[in-house]
Amino acid sequence: MNSELTEMLGLEFPVCGFSHCRDVVIALSKAGGLGVLGTARYSPEQFDIELSKIDEALDGKPYGVTIIFPAAKPDAQPMDPESLRSQVPEDYWDYIGSLKERFGIPLQSVDGPGDGAVNAYPLTRDHALAMLEVVKKHPVALVSSAIGAPPTDAVEELHALGMKVSGQVGDPKHVQRHLDAGVDLIVATGTEAGGHTGEIGSLVLTPQVVRAAGDIPVLTAGGVGTGAQVAAAFALGAQGVWMGSAWLVTQESDLPEPLKELLVKASVSDTRRSRSLSGRMARQLRTPWVEAWEEEGAPEPLLPPLQGVLVKDAQSAMLRAQGGVNSGTPVGQIVGDLTAIRPVRDVLQEIMADSVEAAERVQNAYSGLI
Ligand SMILES: Cc1cc2nc3c(=O)[nH]c(=O)nc-3n(C[C@H](O)[C@H](O)[C@H](O)COP(=O)(O)O)c2cc1C
Numbered sequence: 001m002n003s004e005l006t007e008m009l010g011l012e013f014p015v016c017g018f019s020h021c022r023d024v025v026i027a028l029s030k031a032g033g034l035g036v037l038g039t040a041r042y043s044p045e046q047f048d049i050e051l052s053k054i055d056e057a058l059d060g061k062p063y064g065v066t067i068i069f070p071a072a073k074p075d076a077q078p079m080d081p082e083s084l085r086s087q088v089p090e091d092y093w094d095y096i097g098s099l100k101e102r103f104g105i106p107l108q109s110v111d112g113p114g115d116g117a118v119n120a121y122p123l124t125r126d127h128a129l130a131m132l133e134v135v136k137k138h139p140v141a142l143v144s145s146a147i148g149a150p151p152t153d154a155v156e157e158l159h160a161l162g163m164k165v166s167g168q169v170g171d172p173k174h175v176q177r178h179l180d181a182g183v184d185l186i187v188a189t190g191t192e193a194g195g196h197t198g199e200i201g202s203l204v205l206t207p208q209v210v211r212a213a214g215d216i217p218v219l220t221a222g223g224v225g226t227g228a229q230v231a232a233a234f235a236l237g238a239q240g241v242w243m244g245s246a247w248l249v250t251q252e253s254d255l256p257e258p259l260k261e262l263l264v265k266a267s268v269s270d271t272r273r274s275r276s277l278s279g280r281m282a283r284q285l286r287t288p289w290v291e292a293w294e295e296e297g298a299p300e301p302l303l304p305p306l307q308g309v310l311v312k313d314a315q316s317a318m319l320r321a322q323g324g325v326n327s328g329t330p331v332g333q334i335v336g337d338l339t340a341i342r343p344v345r346d347v348l349q350e351i352m353a354d355s356v357e358a359a360e361r362v363q364n365a366y367s368g369l370i
Contacts, residue, residue, distance in 0.1 A: 001352075004217040005240035008164060008184065009034055009062050009141050013352050014240030015230070016142070016187075016219060017344075018066060022050045023252040026057045027344035036064035036144060036242075044130040051138040064142030065135055066168075069128045069150055070304065084124075084309045088302065092310055095299050099292055105314055106321045124305055129154075135163075142166060144187065147196060147280070149177040156182065168221070170198025172205070175212035186213045187242045190222030194245040194332035196282045197222065197273065203236070210237035225334035227354020231362065245332040246351075250344045258323030260341055268336030277315075277330065279307030285335070287328035289318065 003014040012032030019025055025035030037054065039047055054063055099105070132154055135143055143150070143158050144166040155165045159182070166185035167178030178186055188209035190202030206220045220233035221242035233241045247253060249260050263285065272286045276293035279302055284290050293301055301307045318327035363370065 003234070003239040005185070005219060008217070011062065013348065014219075015348060015351070016064065016144075016240065016242045017247050017348075018242065018244040019247045019253070021247075021252065021254045022053055023254065024247045024250060024344055025063055026054055027250070027252045028247070028348065029058050029061045029063045031345040031348045033348055034062055034064055034142060036066055036142065038066050039128075039131045040068060042131075044127075044134050047131055048134045048137070051134065051140070055138055060139070062141035064144060064166075065131075065140055066144040066146050067128050067131050067135070067150075068146045069148040070125055081309065084305060088306055088310050092299060092302065096310060096314055099289070100314060102292070103288065103318065103322075103326045105317050105326075136161060142185070144168060145178075145181075145183070149174070149181045150183065152181050166219075169209060170196075170205070171200060172208040172212045175209055179213065179216060183216065186216055186218045187221050188218055188238070189242075190220070191273070191283070192333040193222030194248075194271075194283050194335075195330040196278070196280050197332075198281070203232075206233065206236040206238050222332060223334055225332075225337045225351075227351045227356070228358040229334075230351060230355035231358035234359075235362065244330075245334050246338060246347060247344060248329060248331060249338045249341050250347060251341060252344050255329065256319065256323040258325050259319075259329060262325055263329070263331060263335055263338055264341065266331075266335045266338075268333050271331060271333055271335060275301035275307060276311065277308070279304035282330055283332055285328035285331045287326055289315075289327045 001014055005014045011034055015033035016036050017028040017033050018036045018038060020038040020041045025037045028035035042050060140163055142164045146168045149167055150165055158165050164184040166187055167183040168187040168189050169175055170189050175186060186209060188206045189197060190205045191197050191199050192202055202220050202222045210218045217239040219240045219242045220236060220238040224230060224233060224241045224243050225246045230241050248255055249263050266285060270286050271283050272290050273281045273283050274290050274293060275281055276290055277284060292298060302310060315327045318324060
């Protein structure tokens, strides 16, 4: 297919696929899309290892990474994990203690390092900059900045290394910030999306972001999981799509099997936007853990990065010891369309074949006019 995205990155299909799982990223890029690895789960050292394995498996085929750049306050102090933990009020640790008991979370692993949880590392600027140093050592095709706009000097450095940079926005008013930073691509993330998300639906958001972005190509993210939605993204003016939730239930995904099964059974109504994961609104599977933060008497989730620091070890333990069925995962409303666990390649090929049918339906409706 021809789009500004496929041309920019040398792809067969106009699909970027986000995952924290290396094998999903490899499978996506091998299948003709762009696999994009998330950083939030990794230390810089582990991230380096993951990228080396991807480099070896892909042998020159393009892939991407995302880095979460929280907006820096001018007076921001370096934030090490210990000092962050000490800033969490005592009654919050008490609440976690009560949840540990209620959900039977094994104490041993609760005190572990939190590796494996989606938010294993605090979303601080220091962590983002350390990840950036790792990225610069690898042949990464696209670096995507999540939450905040990437720092302009980082964009310049990445451009000098031949990498493209994209920025994710959930509101058209944030587009200019990313354009000023010098991004090559904008990802318009609608409220339907899994993970951090705003309040505007993709159908409204994409055309407004396209208008605001001018010559810079835009991708639709949030609520894309079928071929019809890929074709719709093009109709809205996007040059491709960015998908995350659909890959969670693939064979290559390293989510525990019980959690994959839960996702397969979930309906479109089984997600919640909640601040319980990181302190920012993130759409997640509605699980007992997420509901516990909404019930009467529960404390208001802390602001980022403290909420992530507070919950990460318990979440990691629930993932490891209980298959993730209590803790859940970020996932978007498209979860209602995920009905089987299949290989990444099959999912991508079916979506692309269905998108051709959807495009034909549009063409038929307009026959005589085009
Ligand atoms: C489990 C999960 C974790 C995510 N974590 C991140 C992340 O760390 N960084 C990021 O840029 N986007 C993250 N996202 C958002 C995706 O990049 C993407 O915007 C979103 O999944 C698109 O909407 P969809 O879920 O409807 O496909 C995450 C999404 C999911 C489902």
